[in-house]
Amino acid sequence: MFIVPMNSIIGTTGISSVAGNAANAATAAETGIAGDFKNVLQDVINNVEETEAATKVDAYNLSIGNMDDMHTMMINTAKADVALQTMVQLRNKVLEAYQTVMNTGL
Helix, strand or coil: CCCCCHHHHHHHHHHHHHHHHHHHHHHHHHHCCCCCHHHHHHHHHHHHHHHHHHHHHHHHHHHHCCCCCHHHHHHHHHHHHHHHHHHHHHHHHHHHHHHHHHHCCC
């Protein structure tokens, strides 16, 4: 059985991206701006695309017999599912807010 080292799973890019998001949120809070909505939506869409791509790669590797650790595939599939559900809920909230604004008759 093949064991994947934790440092290869975590990596430094994941930690730096979290630190970058925290810095952006702190800057936005200081200036009184909640953040650029377009960037938030784009980040959610990119996250869905990345997780779906990882799931497809895992499925391909499983189909040709190159996957030794089934748990990684299951984790990536769960991440893709959560990312997609998050995007759908965000879309629903945006549509609900739009409909509320349109019904107020401004």
